[in-house]
Amino acid sequence: MIVLDNVTKRYPGSQEALSNASFTIEQGEMVYVTGHSGAGKSTLLKMIAAIERPTSGTVLINNQNVSKLRASALPYIRRKFGLVFQDHKLLYDRNCYHNVALPLSINGITGEDAGKRIRAALDKVGLLNKEKAMPITLSGGEQQRLAIARAVVSRPAILIADEPTGNLDKNYASDILDLFNAFQQVGATVIIATHDALGAARKQHKILHLDHGILTQPEVSA
Amino acid sequence: MSTWLIQQTQALRLVLSRFRHNLLSTVFISLAIAVSLALPVIVYLVLDSFSGVTTTLKSESNINIFLEPNIDHTVRDSIHNILASHTTIESFIFVPKEKALEQLAQTTANQNILAGLDHNPLPDAFFIQLSTLDSQSISALTEQLRTMDGVAEVQIDNAWLKRLNYLLTIGKKAMFVLVILLGFAVFAVIGNTIRMQILTQQEEIEVSQLIGATKSFIRRPFLYAGAAYGMIGGLFALLISSGVILLFNQSISALASEYQTQFSLHLPDFNVFLTTCLTAMIIGLLSAYLAVSKSLFKSIN
Numbered sequence: 001m002i003v004l005d006n007v008t009k010r011y012p013g014s015q016e017a018l019s020n021a022s023f024t025i026e027q028g029e030m031v032y033v034t035g036h037s038g039a040g041k042s043t044l045l046k047m048i049a050a051i052e053r054p055t056s057g058t059v060l061i062n063n064q065n066v067s068k069l070r071a072s073a074l075p076y077i078r079r080k081f082g083l084v085f086q087d088h089k090l091l092y093d094r095n096c097y098h099n100v101a102l103p104l105s106i107n108g109i110t111g112e113d114a115g116k117r118i119r120a121a122l123d124k125v126g127l128l129n130k131e132k133a134m135p136i137t138l139s140g141g142e143q144q145r146l147a148i149a150r151a152v153v154s155r156p157a158i159l160i161a162d163e164p165t166g167n168l169d170k171n172y173a174s175d176i177l178d179l180f181n182a183f184q185q186v187g188a189t190v191i192i193a194t195h196d197a198l199g200a201a202r203k204q205h206k207i208l209h210l211d212h213g214i215l216t217q218p219e220v221s222a
Numbered sequence: 223m224s225t226w227l228i229q230q231t232q233a234l235r236l237v238l239s240r241f242r243h244n245l246l247s248t249v250f251i252s253l254a255i256a257v258s259l260a261l262p263v264i265v266y267l268v269l270d271s272f273s274g275v276t277t278t279l280k281s282e283s284n285i286n287i288f289l290e291p292n293i294d295h296t297v298r299d300s301i302h303n304i305l306a307s308h309t310t311i312e313s314f315i316f317v318p319k320e321k322a323l324e325q326l327a328q329t330t331a332n333q334n335i336l337a338g339l340d341h342n343p344l345p346d347a348f349f350i351q352l353s354t355l356d357s358q359s360i361s362a363l364t365e366q367l368r369t370m371d372g373v374a375e376v377q378i379d380n381a382w383l384k385r386l387n388y389l390l391t392i393g394k395k396a397m398f399v400l401v402i403l404l405g406f407a408v409f410a411v412i413g414n415t416i417r418m419q420i421l422t423q424q425e426e427i428e429v430s431q432l433i434g435a436t437k438s439f440i441r442r443p444f445l446y447a448g449a450a451y452g453m454i455g456g457l458f459a460l461l462i463s464s465g466v467i468l469l470f471n472q473s474i475s476a477l478a479s480e481y482q483t484q485f486s487l488h489l490p491d492f493n494v495f496l497t498t499c500l501t502a503m504i505i506g507l508l509s510a511y512l513a514v515s516k517s518l519f520k521s522i523n
C-alpha cells in the first residue's frame with residue numbers, strides 16, 4: 001500500500017512541482033497519473049519510488065515512512081519497485097541482455113537463474129532476438145521496450161512507468177499495456193504516468209490528474 | 223552460498239572481466255605501479271645482501287692488544303688462556319716484543335732510529351681475529367680486554383666495518399624515504415585510475431543507485447580493482463627486481479671472485495614476496511576507497 005499525505009515538493013530554485021498531494025494506492029491497483037507537461041507527474045513518481053524526498057508531508061510504502069528513512073535504507077525500498085524512467089536511462093556501453101541484467105545483479109541474482117529471467121523479460125517486450133544488440137542500434141520504441149524489460153525482470157511488487165508508451169506505435173502500445181495488465185493480474189501494483197489520453201484502457205482504472213502540481217481529481221475510480 | 227560470498231564473487235568477476243576487456247591498459251597501469259614498487263625492493267635486497275657480507279668477511283676484523291712493558295709471564299699466560307677460550311675470537315697470534323723489534327729493524331731507515339735507543343720500546347702484543355661482526359659482542363669483548371690485568375691498550379681495527387655500517391644505515395634511510403615516496407606514487411596512480419574508471423561508469427553508477435544498489439555494492443568492484451592493481455603491480459615488481467638482480471649478479475660474482483670471495487645479491491624470498499604484495503594491495507585498497515568515497519556519493523542522497 002502506498003500512502004501520500006499532504007506531500008509537497010519544491011526543487012531548489014523553482015516553485016512547487018507538487019502541492020499538498022494526498023492519496024492512497026492499494027496493493028494490486030492500477031493507477032494512471034495524468035496531466036500536462038510540467039504538471040508534476042514525474043515528480044510524483046520519483047517521490048513514490050524514494051528517488052526524491054518530499055519537501056514536506058509523508059510518503060508511506062507498506063507502512064514504512066520513506067521520507068524519514070536513513071539514506072542507507074533507501075536502496076532496499078527502491079528494490080521493491082520496477083522503474084521505467086521517462087528518459088529510459090539505458091546503459092549504452094553494454095548490450096540489451098546486460099542492460100536487463102542490472103537489476104538482477106543488484107539483487108545478487110546471477111548465472112543461469114538470471115539468464116532465464118532476462119530472456120523471459122526480453123521475450124515479453126518482443127526483443128528476444130535483440131539480446132546481443134547494443135541499445136544505440138535500437139529504434140526509439142525498441143529502447144523504450146528494453147527499459148520496460150529491465151523494469152519487470154526482477155518481478156517487482158510495484159511497477160512504476162513514466163511515459164512508457166510515448167514512443168510506441170498503437171500495436172506495441174497496447175501490447176505493453178497488456179503486459180502491465182498481466183502484471184497487475186498477478187498482484188503487482190502498477191503506476192503509469194502519461195500526458196496523453198489513452199482512451200478505453202485507462203477508464204477502468206484510478207486516475208490521479210495533476211494540474212500545475214495540484215491533484216484535481218483525487219480518488220476518481222471507475 | 224551465503225549472500226556475502228555471492229556479492230564478493232560477483233564483484234570479483236566483474237573486475238576480472240573489466241581487466242580482461244582493457245587488458246593493455248591494465249598491464250600498463252600495473253607496470254607503472256610495478257616500477258614504483260621495484261625500486262625499494264631492489265634497494266632492500268642490495269642492503270640485505272650487504273648485511274650478509276658482514277658475516278662472511280670475518281677475516282678482516284681484528285683487535286690488537288698491547289701489553290704493559292714489564293709484564294709478568296704468568297699474567298701473559300692467563301691472558302693467552304682467556305683469549306683461547308673466548309667464543310667471539312676466531313684465532314690470535316702472540317708477537318713478543320723482541321720479535322716486533324726484529325721486524326721493525328728490517329728496514330734500514332728504522333735501523334738508524336733504533337740504534338739510538340738503549341732499550342726495546344715495543345710492547346708484547348696479541349693480534350686477534352674475530353669470529354663475529356656483531357658490534358655489540360665486539361664492544362663487549364673490547365671492554366673485557368681493557369679491564370684485564372696487564373693490558374695497556376686495545377686497538378680495534380674495524381674502520382671498514384664502521385664504514386660499511388654507516389653505508390648500510392644511509393642505505394636503510396634511503397630505502398625508508400623511497401618506500402614513503404613511492405608508496406605515495408602508487409597511491410596516486412591507483413587512485414587516479416579508479417577515478418577514471420568511476421568517470422566512465424558514472425551512468426551505470428547513477429542508474430544502479432536509482433534502482434536500489436547500495437553504496438557498498440557500487441564501491442565493492444572498485445575496491446577489488448584497487449587491490450588487484452596493487453597485487454599485479456607487486457608481482458610485476460618482483461619479476462622486475464629479480465630480473466635486475468640476476469642481470470647484475472653475473473658481473474658482481476665475477477668481481478667478487480677477483481677478491482677471492484663469493485658474493486651475490488639476494489633474490490626476493492617468500493617474505494619479500496609477501497610483504498611487497500600485501501603492502502601494495504593495502505595501498506591499492508585504501509587508495510580506491512578514498513577515490514570512490516570522494517567521487518561517488520556527491521550528488522545522489
Ligand SMILES: Nc1ncnc2c1ncn2[C@@H]1O[C@H](COP(=O)(O)OP(=O)(O)OP(=O)(O)O)[C@@H](O)[C@H]1O
Nearest residue numbers: 011012014017036037038039040041042043044195
Ligand atoms: N530536478 C529538478 N530541478 C528543478 N526543477 C525540476 C526538477 N525536476 C522537475 N522540475 C520542475 O518541476 C516541475 C514538474 O516537473 P515534472 O518532471 O514532474 O513534470 P512532468 O509532469 O513529468 O512533465 P512531462 O510530461 O513533460 O514529463 C516542472 O516545472 C519542472 O521544471
Ligand SMILES: [Mg+2]
Nearest residue numbers: 041042086162
Ligand atoms: Mg515527466
